[in-house]
Amino acid sequence: MKRKRNKLRRSSFDPTTLEIYRALYTSVAEEMGIALRRTAFSPNIKERRDYSCAVFDAQGRVIAQGDHMPVHLGSMPMAVAAALREMTLAPGDVVALNDPFAGGTHLPDVTLVMAVVSGQGPVVSEASLTTDHRPLTTLFYVANRAHHADIGGATPGSMGMATDIYGEGLRIPPVRLVRGGRVSEDIMRLLLSNVRAAEERRADFAAQIGSLQTGAKRLLEITERRGAHEALDYASHLIEYSARIMRRVIKAIPDGSYEAVDVLDGDGVSAGEISLRVRLTIEGERARVDFQGSAQQVAGPVNAVEAITVSAVAYVFRCLIETDVPASAGLMLPITVHAPLGTVVNAQPPASVAGGNVETSQRIVDVLFKALAQALPGRIPAASQGTMNNLTIGGLDPRTGKEFAYYETVAGGMGARPSLDGLSAVHTHMTNSLNTPVEALEYAYPLRVRSYAIRKGSGGAGKQLGGDGVRREIETLTPAQVSLLAERRVQTPYGLGGGQAGKAGRDTVLHLEEKRRITSKGSWQLAAGDRIRIETPGGGGYGSA
Numbered sequence: 001m002k003r004k005r006n007k008l009r010r011s012s013f014d015p016t017t018l019e020i021y022r023a024l025y026t027s028v029a030e031e032m033g034i035a036l037r038r039t040a041f042s043p044n045i046k047e048r049r050d051y052s053c054a055v056f057d058a059q060g061r062v063i064a065q066g067d068h069m070p071v072h073l074g075s076m077p078m079a080v081a082a083a084l085r086e087m088t089l090a091p092g093d094v095v096a097l098n099d100p101f102a103g104g105t106h107l108p109d110v111t112l113v114m115a116v117v118s119g120q121g122p123v124v125s126e127a128s129l130t131t132d133h134r135p136l137t138t139l140f141y142v143a144n145r146a147h148h149a150d151i152g153g154a155t156p157g158s159m160g161m162a163t164d165i166y167g168e169g170l171r172i173p174p175v176r177l178v179r180g181g182r183v184s185e186d187i188m189r190l191l192l193s194n195v196r197a198a199e200e201r202r203a204d205f206a207a208q209i210g211s212l213q214t215g216a217k218r219l220l221e222i223t224e225r226r227g228a229h230e231a232l233d234y235a236s237h238l239i240e241y242s243a244r245i246m247r248r249v250i251k252a253i254p255d256g257s258y259e260a261v262d263v264l265d266g267d268g269v270s271a272g273e274i275s276l277r278v279r280l281t282i283e284g285e286r287a288r289v290d291f292q293g294s295a296q297q298v299a300g301p302v303n304a305v306e307a308i309t310v311s312a313v314a315y316v317f318r319c320l321i322e323t324d325v326p327a328s329a330g331l332m333l334p335i336t337v338h339a340p341l342g343t344v345v346n347a348q349p350p351a352s353v354a355g356g357n358v359e360t361s362q363r364i365v366d367v368l369f370k371a372l373a374q375a376l377p378g379r380i381p382a383a384s385q386g387t388m389n390n391l392t393i394g395g396l397d398p399r400t401g402k403e404f405a406y407y408e409t410v411a412g413g414m415g416a417r418p419s420l421d422g423l424s425a426v427h428t429h430m431t432n433s434l435n436t437p438v439e440a441l442e443y444a445y446p447l448r449v450r451s452y453a454i455r456k457g458s459g460g461a462g463k464q465l466g467g468d469g470v471r472r473e474i475e476t477l478t479p480a481q482v483s484l485l486a487e488r489r490v491q492t493p494y495g496l497g498g499g500q501a502g503k504a505g506r507d508t509v510l511h512l513e514e515k516r517r518i519t520s521k522g523s524w525q526l527a528a529g530d531r532i533r534i535e536t537p538g539g540g541g542y543g544s545a
Helices: 015-039 075-087 185-192 196-224 228-250 306-318 354-375 437-445
Strands: 050-058 063-065 094-097 107-116 123-125 137-147 175-179 256-264 276-283 284-291 334-337 390-397 402-409 449-456 471-475 480-485 506-513 512-519 521-526 533-537
Touching: 015 050, 015 063, 015 137, 015 196, 015 228, 050 075, 050 228, 063 075, 063 228, 075 094, 075 107, 075 306, 094 196, 107 196, 137 228, 137 449, 175 185, 175 196, 175 512, 185 196, 196 228, 228 306, 256 354, 256 480, 276 354, 306 334, 306 354, 306 402, 354 390, 354 480, 390 471, 390 533, 402 437, 437 449, 449 533, 480 533, 506 521
Parallel strands: 284 334
Antiparallel strands: 050 063, 050 137, 094 107, 094 175, 107 137, 256 276, 276 284, 390 402, 390 480, 449 471, 471 533, 480 521, 506 512, 506 533
8 A cells, every 4th residue: 555645835945045045145234234344433333333234136125134223224125215216226336315204214324225236346446346248237235324423413413403304414315426436526525514523424434335345245256156046036035935934923913903002201392292102903914003193293303204113113023033034025024004194103304303213213112012012911021211312422622623423322221021130231122232432432532431330220120120221421521512312211111010110211411519400302512521421211120029
């Protein structure tokens, strides 16, 4: 009697080969990041690593990302799409843009995009482009985004309290910064004429361009070694596989609608509650995230553009995946996001948006996790600090006679997890940066770090404790303008499962023997010898103690 063989459904791709390509494309994005970090000039990029890199297919769909900044990575595909709508890239061309209303986040985050073309050798310098006569076909795009410590505007660091986009800095639509391997000096001069510390900006732009060239070179090596046809096929398979994994994750969430509300402290300009409302609807393998009922866009700079909201949603759902999955466009295919026009989660021109990227994005994560906690009890952590505590200081450096612009986000407490305490003094959720080492900060700027310590007891109580925030005090050694853009100074990070909220943050200016509490959003003139003290929020606790 013959045994019947089970007929296995043949996959359209080989799983082993798929994993090889996942690693290959991811390694390209990671190497781009390494090249950018090692050649950048500003401490914000080379020390804090406030940048992100990604690889896209010829249709502009993301196929791989580096382990960089979630707030960049989730929104970068919209910036690439905006660039490709505006122009066709020839070999050696690089497009630059930072327009928040064209896939950007806020003005300091500048995105560069480059095509990777077959039949064309990689660009090896700004002035040199190898050529041959083979047919030219676009195979991939590479892109990076870096936070420039200043991009113009009324305050050093470009993170002030402007009430429209025009006051926040230089807004760059898609422009051809590099043409045929040569930097467009007229475009570069225009950019540098509108920013502080122009030499530093030029060096960081050069680092971004070099990073793209590194990525293009590696992708061409992959296609030459393994064949362009296979490489492109597996790029598509990565997207299909990611979508399959995300559908499986969504299907494991009980069907139903889950609602949550969170409230921002304020916009720093006008009074009134700024609410974030979300309704999460799960139907089988699909999810709909609806922000209907969120506050209308406001005068102050806490408005988030659509790219930020989509990025925050992508991050939250990515956190639910317990396996190593390709960070590709497929992850968002089963998810629909509705962010009503003209609201604080989908602001329209000429809204100011500097804080939407760094502050409102964190609170979108908080409110969506709060909704998910109803669907997945025992899996979702309590709220983390819910802010990036953006600090900018600028003025004239007496050591060089030149302007300086220092920017940093300050770590805080992570929310407690169902079975573990939250971590202390870390960046969480939409940021993945480091702190600027004290030695690097004091070497680069006329500033002195007077104290830097964990803020003991700021984490929420519970069976699992929320992580503690930090206390960071910086002295200005020269007259300087200081700007602060932060949240969770009024509304505290929530606990879950009976856990207590983390402590709110607080901020102080110290002048001689005088201590003055300041608001979490604003700008102040400090004299030489003055200090600003930032005390960041702790994370919420989990479970009854």
